Amino acid sequence: MTLYRWQSPVQDEDGNVMPGATVEVRSEATGLLATLFSDKAGAVPLANPFAADSNGLAGFYVAAGFYRLEATSGLLIAEARDINLGAMNAGLYDPGAVESDTFNAANHAFSPTGTGLTSTTTQTALAELAGAKEDIGRYSAIRDITLTADTLVLTDRGKLIRSTNGSATTITVPPQGSVAWLDRTRIDFLWYGAGQPTFAAGSGVTIRSEDSKLKIAKRYGAASLIRLASNEWALVGNLAT
Template sequence: MTDLTALTPIGTPALEDNIYVVDDPSSTKLPRKATLQQIKDLFKAVAETLTNKSISLTNNTITGTPAEFDTALQGDTFVYTSDGVVISGGALGTPSSGTLTNCTGLPAAGVTNTAMTLSDTQTATNKTLTAPVITYTLNAQTGTTYTPDINDAKKVITCDNAAAITVTIPPNSSVAYGTGSQINIIQKGAGQVTISEGSGVTINSTGGTSDAPKLRSQYSSATAIKIATDEWIIVGDIE
């Protein structure tokens, strides 16, 4: 700011509307005239504190180095990225609601009440599940033949027909169940259920016919467990 080295009154001194001549020793221009109130306003503007004030970045530009910003802005630490200035310190507050979509950079200790829902493709490896509830969907089949699909590893197949029913385990090339997958089958109707091998599939069981076990009677159940690429073991109420 230019030093105001001389204020020469014109007229009666000390009046708010008195006109002063403002001498600028650094300029060759003619002295400017201003009232005492105008001069007061000028000094007030220089020392103004930006409390509860808004700065329009449309009409104003704030310049400075990152270090100068850190020095000038107290109470928080700022990180400067290609996307702009990001607050890395300070409290995030306690929102009444909301969805956290990206928490990159947040300290783990600062994230609480993290209820989590696993999607169909997420795996909870080495995680402790407290009082988990697993609910299977029913797949009601009323025909005399059925070949399970990939979604049946998360369901219970009910077979309900008066005639005999054949459930065929498909080859891995057709339905790529993960090793360890289980298919649960219930004989709901009077028609006896036989679990048979698809092309290239090997079934082993304690049934009378090892590779084609039958459910023993109405309301019996069995589980087919995949133990290798095309190898399954059938366990349950079979004969």
């Protein structure tokens, strides 16, 4: 189990340090006292409540979650709510919410729904995002279509798709139900081989183009597909019927 470090001086609402204050830590979700540790490995339990040191400094290790802290010293009471330990960007949310040593992104679940990514952990999602990043004026990659039939995929966004087959080629735009297309997705195409590319709409998909043209007009000509809405695309460029 990964444990996260919280450490901070305990202060009242006027900013006065509270030496030796009694610190109580509870889960925001359950209201129960949290299980605390004195070390990263979780080998040394820490009492809850526990006492801040003579300088008012308090610290502990705990499992990921949202926590409520209450510190008391005589008549003085200080409280902090919704302290985020172990979640994404926890260090930005609360200065004390940092894992000992480093933020362990590999241990954090990530939901790719609606993002266009496929990763399921924060670490791999960041790596995938960095790899797919398209610089201004630069394609993320070039993909060659070598067969006479091709169906676009999510990772084609931001790429140049080059049709290289010597025979006529059909390029199909699949529906939103099959591919989680992102808003304003753009894919560029180049007729490179001898076979003329034709664009085809998948089930429920509408391709809008000038005079309903669905072919690239001439070899080495180009076209672009731009997602306008769910299952609605614009086809622009050097087109023919």
